[in-house]
Amino acid sequence: MILTRELLAEMLMRYINREIDLTSLVIWAEDMLRETDFEERSFELIREILANIGLADVREFGLTWDDCYDYLHKLGYDVKIELRKVV
Secondary structure (H helix, E strand, O other), X not given: OEEOHHHHHHHHHHHHOOOOOHHHHHHHHHHXXXXXXXXXXXXXXXXXXXXXXXXXXXXXXOOOHHHHHHHHHHOOOOOOOOOOOOO
């Protein structure tokens, strides 16, 4: 498996949308760092973002909304928030 920018962005969005929790995202990032190849054209960027996510379960590092926004922007995505009323 080759980890692409798109797949990494998808996992960040799953976290933001609360489809997965922080622990699951951290474990996924650590697994990807150990077990997969990265898209060649984005190797450094993907490795840097995964390494930061892998530390997110340590209180001193964490993972903020701003971090996610910045990572997604670096991956080539603009983030737009939509507010929906709960019925």
